[in-house]
Amino acid sequence: MKFRKPRTPLSRQQIVSDSPPVKPVIPDFRAAQRWNIVWVVPFVAVLIGGWLIYQNLASRGPVAQVSFETADGIAAGKTEVRCRSVRVGRVKELELSDDLNSVRVSIQMDPHTAALLCKETRFWVVRPRVSGTDISGLGTLLTGAYIELEPGSGPQGTLEFHGLEAPPPTNSKVPGRRLILTADEAGSLVVGSPIFSLGVEVGRIESRELNPEGHQVLYRAFIQEKFAPLVRENTRFWNTSGVDISAGAAGIKVRTPSFQAMLAGGASFGIPDGLEPGKPAPDEMVFKLYPDEDDARSSLFNATLKVVLLFDQSVRGLAKGAAVEFRGIPLGRVTNISFDYLPPGKDSRIPVLVEMDPSLLRHSLQGAVKGQDSSVLAEAVAKGLRAALKTDSLITGTLFVDLDYYPEAAAAEVTQLGEYSAMPTVSSGLALLETKITAILDKIQALPLNEAMDKIGKAAEETATTVAAARDTLTEINATAAAARKTLDDPAFRKIPADLRTALEALQKTVSSIGPDGTMQGDLLRTLDELRASLRSIKALSTTIDEKPSSLLFGRDSSGNPVPRAPRSKP
Amino acid sequence: MIPHPPRAIDQGLANCHVCGKLTPVAKHHCPRCGTALHLRKPASLQRTAALLLAAGALYLPANLLPVMTLSELGDIMASTILEGMAEFWRRQAYPIAIVIFVASIMIPLIKIVALTWLCAAANGKVYSSPRILGRIYGFTELLGRWSMVDIFVVAILVALVQFGAYMTVTPGPGALAFAGVVVLTMFAAMNFDPRLLWDRLEISKAPDPPQPPADRE
Numbered sequence: 001m002k003f004r005k006p007r008t009p010l011s012r013q014q015i016v017s018d019s020p021p022v023k024p025v026i027p028d029f030r031a032a033q034r035w036n037i038v039w040v041v042p043f044v045a046v047l048i049g050g051w052l053i054y055q056n057l058a059s060r061g062p063v064a065q066v067s068f069e070t071a072d073g074i075a076a077g078k079t080e081v082r083c084r085s086v087r088v089g090r091v092k093e094l095e096l097s098d099d100l101n102s103v104r105v106s107i108q109m110d111p112h113t114a115a116l117l118c119k120e121t122r123f124w125v126v127r128p129r130v131s132g133t134d135i136s137g138l139g140t141l142l143t144g145a146y147i148e149l150e151p152g153s154g155p156q157g158t159l160e161f162h163g164l165e166a167p168p169p170t171n172s173k174v175p176g177r178r179l180i181l182t183a184d185e186a187g188s189l190v191v192g193s194p195i196f197s198l199g200v201e202v203g204r205i206e207s208r209e210l211n212p213e214g215h216q217v218l219y220r221a222f223i224q225e226k227f228a229p230l231v232r233e234n235t236r237f238w239n240t241s242g243v244d245i246s247a248g249a250a251g252i253k254v255r256t257p258s259f260q261a262m263l264a265g266g267a268s269f270g271i272p273d274g275l276e277p278g279k280p281a282p283d284e285m286v287f288k289l290y291p292d293e294d295d296a297r298s299s300l301f302n303a304t305l306k307v308v309l310l311f312d313q314s315v316r317g318l319a320k321g322a323a324v325e326f327r328g329i330p331l332g333r334v335t336n337i338s339f340d341y342l343p344p345g346k347d348s349r350i351p352v353l354v355e356m357d358p359s360l361l362r363h364s365l366q367g368a369v370k371g372q373d374s375s376v377l378a379e380a381v382a383k384g385l386r387a388a389l390k391t392d393s394l395i396t397g398t399l400f401v402d403l404d405y406y407p408e409a410a411a412a413e414v415t416q417l418g419e420y421s422a423m424p425t426v427s428s429g430l431a432l433l434e435t436k437i438t439a440i441l442d443k444i445q446a447l448p449l450n451e452a453m454d455k456i457g458k459a460a461e462e463t464a465t466t467v468a469a470a471r472d473t474l475t476e477i478n479a480t481a482a483a484a485r486k487t488l489d490d491p492a493f494r495k496i497p498a499d500l501r502t503a504l505e506a507l508q509k510t511v512s513s514i515g516p517d518g519t520m521q522g523d524l525l526r527t528l529d530e531l532r533a534s535l536r537s538i539k540a541l542s543t544t545i546d547e548k549p550s551s552l553l554f555g556r557d558s559s560g561n562p563v564p565r566a567p568r569s570k571p
Numbered sequence: 572m573i574p575h576p577p578r579a580i581d582q583g584l585a586n587c588h589v590c591g592k593l594t595p596v597a598k599h600h601c602p603r604c605g606t607a608l609h610l611r612k613p614a615s616l617q618r619t620a621a622l623l624l625a626a627g628a629l630y631l632p633a634n635l636l637p638v639m640t641l642s643e644l645g646d647i648m649a650s651t652i653l654e655g656m657a658e659f660w661r662r663q664a665y666p667i668a669i670v671i672f673v674a675s676i677m678i679p680l681i682k683i684v685a686l687t688w689l690c691a692a693a694n695g696k697v698y699s700s701p702r703i704l705g706r707i708y709g710f711t712e713l714l715g716r717w718s719m720v721d722i723f724v725v726a727i728l729v730a731l732v733q734f735g736a737y738m739t740v741t742p743g744p745g746a747l748a749f750a751g752v753v754v755l756t757m758f759a760a761m762n763f764d765p766r767l768l769w770d771r772l773e774i775s776k777a778p779d780p781p782q783p784p785a786d787r788e
Contacts, residue, residue, distance in 0.1 A: 036614050038614065038622065041625045045624075048747075048748070049632040049748055053635060053636065077648075
């Protein structure tokens with residue numbers, strides 16, 4: 001069978017023959033139809049793909065570029081951008097700027113946040129800080145730094161920003177009270193820390209810096225307008241950061257602030273009990289930030305005067321913060337004990353720097369003294385005001401500084417020691433003891449001893465007289481005794497006992513003769529028997545006479561019947 | 572001289588698409604199973620081209636959009652295929668990175684390119700040796716089912732990792748586009764009739780002056 005090959009343009013025709021298979025058929029390479037339903041598929045695919053991409057891009061929100069000095073704490077893909085604690089974006093990537101002087105942070109904003117990106121929108125990094133509300137999830141106890149966004153005004157659509165290194169102070173247009181707090185130590189109070197009043201957040205710390213001399217920390221605080229009237233001139237501020245554990249004579253005291261303040265620091269203010277609220281504080285007023293609430297509450301004074309006290313005795317037991325009292329009223333406290341206040345090599349006295357409120361001192365002076373604090377002090381010192389160390393507690397040995405008037409003290413005056421005034425001191429302890437002993441001796445000396453001695457002498461004389469008389473009496477007694485002895489020694493007197501014994505023997509003999517076995521006894525008995533018989537016969541006679549009185553004359557009847565009688569036995 | 576054995580098409584015979592019975596195409600329907608008879612797959616190149624275009628259109632979002640969103644403790648991480656691969660590479664899991672790269676990026680791309688090449692060849696735009704064309708076609712067929720690995724991984728993770736707020740995996744829009752790419756390339760390969768390649772060769776091999784169909788289109 002021959003196989004015929006197509007060799008003509010015939011091939012272009014559709015040759016599907018109905019005829020038997022003898023007819024050669026070749027496929028037509030041309031499409032049967034120009035339009036085929038299958039073209040819907042790529043169309044739909046493009047639509048779907050395009051929609052997916054659009055959806056994805058639209059749900060991303062704008063990308064903002066913010067430059068910072070450093071990327072400390074910022075991690076690409078992790079660090080969040082927050083506005084009023086609401087997440088509005090996330091750091092997408094970090095890169096060094098072209099001039100290597102800053103870091104450019106690309107922030108992928110969340111959808112629908114374009115309105116936040118205005119010309120005056122500000123960004124700053126809130127570095128590691130845990131706020132009580134932020135602990136979400138078990139694994140993120142410590143959330144890292146985040147970038148805070150503060151929406152500003154101006155036209156929208158800006159995507160390039162310059163980040164701030166520190167949180168900005170509240171815009172000066174925002175109404176409120178701006179105050180300055182001074183503290184000796186920064187502690188855990190940081191920029192952004194809240195300020196509480198009675199536990200309610202009313203403001204925050206806006207900046208922290210060292211004062212020009214560098215020995216104090218200055219905080220700028222902002223109090224919201226509606227809480228501004230709470231701040232009075234005599235308001236006290238104190239640090240509520242951390243856990244305050246203090247052990248004292250009253251036991252152990254633990255005070256914890258809110259969890260947030262414990263971690264992020266915070267300050268509180270209030271007016272000490274028993275004080276009338278003063279005038280509302282003006283802007284830029286300076287307050288001292290007390291390290292804790294006790295200090296603040298117990299500080300009835302507003303220490304403005306710093307004075308150096310030079311003690312020539314041991315200050316062991318005197319601690320920083322120890323009280324300075326005027327007759328028991330707290331006036332101030334010890335702020336430092338250091339030789340730095342003293343020019344070197346001159347003196348071995350120990351300088352103690354105290355701060356105190358001289359206004360209380362004014363009251364102690366008769367008639368309010370007008371003028372400078374230093375002149376008040378000079379006046380008081382001229383009148384004998386001196387400082388002394390006194391023992392606060394015998395058990396712990398703590399000391400405090402006691403101010404008092406010592407009119408007998410040697411005259412002294414306020415001197416100038418470097419930048420501070422130096423106030424004269426008096427010694428206490430041994431020196432004081434000496435004074436007291438002297439005083440006691442003086443009192444003893446002042447007693448009316450001579451008069452007493454005279455009286456005693458007189459009494460003694462009288463006694464002597466009495467004794468002499470007594471002695472005479474004794475002599476007489478002696479004589480009497482001698483006479484008595486003489487009498488006793490007389491032989492005649494000595495014979496007396498023998499005589500007496502003889503007499504007694506005779507007497508005994510006599511008595512024994514009277515006794516039952518004596519001779520007299522029998523006679524006596526006999527006599528008695530006879531007497532009894534006589535009495536009987538007298539009785540018989542009287543009976544006879546009674547019956548027959550005539551018998552006296554006529555005798556008795558001699559009846560021949562005598563009555564027999566038994567003879568009476570002898571007793 | 573018969574250089575080649577006769578072809579069915581020359582005889583007007585067509586293979587049934589379903590049961591494979593050789594039947595004169597004039598009958599229109601297979602006498603055995605009743606399927607419509609075609610000498611070649613109808614509108615094969617057009618369909619293949621259209622599906623390839625669709626696949627190409629979806630290939631872009633498939634690689635640009637995240638295929639998987641992992642939210643772990645509120646930390647949402649959406650990663651595209653490329654990012655995921657880069658992450659594995661950065662962690663020095665090179666084999667996994669290579670597997671992802673080959674299965675998810677290379678294979679769909681190779682398939683699209685290869686099919687386009689084949690279409691062009693079948694259309695007479697490109698001339699290649701039949702051997703190479705045959706290999707390319709075989710390779711395309713072979714690859715067909717292996718591009719769904721990513722989709723399977725995402726599907727499994729989405730089903731398994733659902734721990735509420737702690738960790739959740741959700742499929743991203745990229746997964747949808749990627750699945751579309753894979754399915755479309757598979758359909759494209761299915762719609763392509765490789766016989767069209769050889770048909771042209773048969774014509775071009777004719778001893779008479781070959782007529783490259785210059786006037787097509």
